[in-house]
Structures are given as structure tokens and as C-alpha cells.
Amino acid sequence: MKLKNLNTFIEIAQAGSLSKAAGSLGIAQPALSQLVANLEHQLGATLFHRRTTGMELTPAGEMFLKYAKKISSDLEQARLDVKHASQVPAGEVSVVIAAAIANLLAPELMMRAEALFPDVKITVRRAMSYPAAQLIREGQVDVGIVPGAKSMSNVKAELAYIDEMIFAGGIGTPLDQPGPISFAEACRAPLVLPSQGHLTHRTIDQVAFDRGLHLNLRTRQDSSSLLRKLLACGYAYTIMPRAGMLEGVREGKLFIRQIPDLPxxxxxxxxxSTDRPNSAAVRAVRTLLWQQLERLSAEGIVPSLVPREPSPNDYPIPAPVTEDASVRARTI
Structure with missing residues (x-):
């Protein structure tokens, strides 16, 4: 099966008709029809439903399209890696970042990558734990930072930091009081939590069940920015990892309280990813990601990082010159 045929199949699938694909490729329509027939014969499956309005992928065709795109992308990345083996990284890198810290990490990560490696194109996705795991399983991610990755397949996972669970809400709301709060009292408060597919919600739900407590769940919300707004306006409270709430705390909109009996x-x-090429571009973005985490940790936005040894996956990038944390805190 030739790469040229795979790319032609991708073009037909995206065009949705042989006539449109023939026009964009400059290939006669009968030749494209024969190519599709040959592919279907080789695969032993029907790839398209032929309709009067065009070509529609079958379930087998949808599956083959994913593989065809991945093969084409991997070969193009291999070409770039070989071409730039002794030069700067180049190519596309897909990054997934936990939704709670995406706003803190992504902008500067992308700006530094563009400044240092203009031939690297980064696509950043922010995702809750379950969607992130799905992206990883489907081979759509090169590098990222996500919770609970130790149990995920298809990845090399390095522990970055360990975050505590806290109770949070809007400044000036009734539960904005000094000192800690008990888990039972937190459960009684009107709560907004991520959907049940989220690792945080599943864990809290299980602890409440084990203790015979009922979560007073007012609503579910998977958008971290909207969740923080619901807290700030006094609609509800939440139980979440500390790092995900600090953006609102620094803005003076949210309070946080420790929950001592929720360890x-x-x-x-x-x-x-262990399924995708560990290219120079991927290694460079991974190193930039670690540097961003080190900066956030130094500023107290995320907890202290777990000590780690130098890795072969590190890319030689000088650490950025950082301002004094107190100066940065006034400007964020």
C-alpha cells in the first residue's frame, strides 16, 4: 500500500465526492474510483457508501481514515526529523493540559515555543481527566500534563507534583471564613463539581459514600473557567485540587479552605506518548513544559515539584531568566 494512495484516500474522504477530489488533485475521476476499489479489495472492507450526493465513509472507512492520517503524519514528521537532525526542531506537536491549569501554562508555553522554535507548530488541548485519557488512548497526543496518568496505557508518565484537595467559594459568601472546614460540612454546602467521568468527582463521591455522607450537588460543570465564575458569583462552592483555584484566589475573587479530614x-x-515518534520537536516542547511547571512552582502556584533525574527526553534549552516571584505576583 503506497503512501501516495493513502494521501489520495484522505483527500477523497475530506472532499466527500470523487469529482471534488479529482478537481483538487488533478487526477481523472475514473482513476480515483479505481484507486478506491483497489484499496477496498486490499482491506477486504467497504470504505465508502456511494450516494448520488457524494461519497460517505462507512464505519470501516472512518477507522481507516484515522490510521491513514496517522501514517501520513508520522512519515512527514520522520522526514522533518531526519532533515533537521542537526538543526532546530520542526513539525507539529499535540499537547494536552489539565483544564484546571491550562490557562496558567498554555499561553507562555506557546509564546516561548514560537520564539525559540518557529518551525514547531503546537496544538494545545485543555481537557478534564477522562477526555485527556481518551485522546491519549486514540494516539492524538504527543506530550502533556494530566492527572492520574500512572494507570494510562500508551504513555511514559513522570510524576510532576502532588496537589491537595481544598474547599473553595466566592469571596464574601457565608462559608468564606478563616480556618479549615470539615468534609461533612463541605458536603452539605451547595456544590458544583465536574461531571462524573472526571477523576476528582469520582474520588470525592466514593469518599462521601464510604462515610455515609450525601453530596449536595447543585450542578456539574466541566469548564474550569465557568466553574470559577459560578463560585465567584456565590452560586455554589466546590471541592477541587488547590492549583485549579489559585487563579481565582490571585484575582481576589475566590477563597480556599483546607479540609483536614479529607486526606x-x-x-x-x-x-x-509511546505510540508516536519522540521527535526533536516533541522533546523540545516537553522540556518547555517542565520549565513552565518549575516557574509556576517557584511562584507557589503549583506545589513543589517532585525531584527528577535528567532524562534522555530532555532537549537542551536554557532555562528562562525569571523575575522575582513577588514582582511577577503583582503583574499577573
Whole structure:
């Protein structure tokens, strides 16, 4: 099966008709029809439903399209890696970042990558734990930082930091009081939590069940920015990892209280895919990601990082010159 035929199949699938694909490729329509027939014969499956309005992928065709795109992308990345083996990184890198810290990590990560490696194109996705795991399983991610990655397949996971679970709400709301709060009292408060597919919600739900407590769940919300707004306006409270709430605390909109009798933590991992090429571009972005985490840790936005040894996956990038943390805190 030739790469040229795979790319032609991708073009037909995206065009949705042989006539449109023929026009964009400059290939006669009968030749494209024969190519599709040959592919279907080789695969032993029907790839398209032929309709009067065009070509529609069958379930087998949808599956083959994913593989065809991945093969084409991997070969293009291999070409770039070989071409730039002794030069700067180049190519596309897909990054997934836990939704709670995406706003803190992504902008500067992308700006530094563009400044240092203009031939690297980064696509950043922010995702809760379950969607992130799905992206990783489907081979759509090169590198990222997500919770609970130790149990995920298809990745190399390095523990970055361990975050505590806290109670949070809007400044000036009734439960904005000094000192800690008990888990039972937190459960009685009107709560907004992520959907049940989220690792945080599943864990809290299980602890409440084990203790015979009922969560007073007012609503579910998977958008971390909207969740923080619901807290700030006094609509509800939440139980979440500390790092995810600090953006609102620094803005003077949210308070946080410790929950001493909820000894839960969330482990955050830097991950790299074991199914996708560990290219120079991927290694460079991974190193930039670690540097961003080191900066956030130094500023107290995320907990202290777990000590780690130098890795072969590190890319030689000088650490950025950082301002004094107190100066940066006034400007954020």
C-alpha cells in the first residue's frame, strides 16, 4: 500500500465526492474510483457508501481514515526529523493540559515555543481527566500534563507534583471564613463539581459514600473557567485540587479552605506518548513544559515539584531568566 494512495484516500474522504477530489488533485475521476476499489479489495472492507450526493465513509472507512492520517503524519514528521537532525526542531506537536491549569501554562508555553522554535507548530488541548485519557488512548497526543496518568496505557508518565484537595467559594459568601472546614460540612454546602467521568468527582463521591455522607450537588460543570465564575458569583462552592483555584484566589475573587479530614491528593504527571515518534520537536516542547511547571512552582502556584533525574527526553534549552516571584505576583 503506497503512501501516495493513502494521501489520495484522505483527500477523497475530506472532499466527500470523487469529482471534488479529482478537481483538487488533478487526477481523472475514473482513476480515483479505481484507486478506491483497489484499496477496498486490499482491506477486504467497504470504505465508502456511494450516494448520488457524494461519497460517505462507512464505519470501516472512518477507522481507516484515522490510521491513514496517522501514517501520513508520522512519515512527514520522520522526514522533518531526519532533515533537521542537526538543526532546530520542526513539525507539529499535540499537547494536552489539565483544564484546571491550562490557562496558567498554555499561553507562555506557546509564546516561548514560537520564539525559540518557529518551525514547531503546537496544538494545545485543555481537557478534564477522562477526555485527556481518551485522546491519549486514540494516539492524538504527543506530550502533556494530566492527572492520574500512572494507570494510562500508551504513555511514559513522570510524576510532576502532588496537589491537595481544598474547599473553595466566592469571596464574601457565608462559608468564606478563616480556618479549615470539615468534609461533612463541605458536603452539605451547595456544590458544583465536574461531571462524573472526571477523576476528582469520582474520588470525592466514593469518599462521601464510604462515610455515609450525601453530596449536595447543585450542578456539574466541566469548564474550569465557568466553574470559577459560578463560585465567584456565590452560586455554589466546590471541592477541587488547590492549583485549579489559585487563579481565582490571585484575582481576589475566590477563597480556599483546607479540609483536614479529607486526606485526598491529586497526582499530576508529565506524559509523552509511546505510540508516536519522540521527535526533536516533541522533546523540545516537553522540556518547555517542565520549565513552565518549575516557574509556576517557584511562584507557589503549583506545589513543589517532585525531584527528577535528567532524562534522555530532555532537549537542551536554557532555562528562562525569571523575575522575582513577588514582582511577577503583582503583574499577573
Amino acid at each position: 485526598l491528593t491529586r497526582q499530576m504527571f508529565v506524559i509523552t
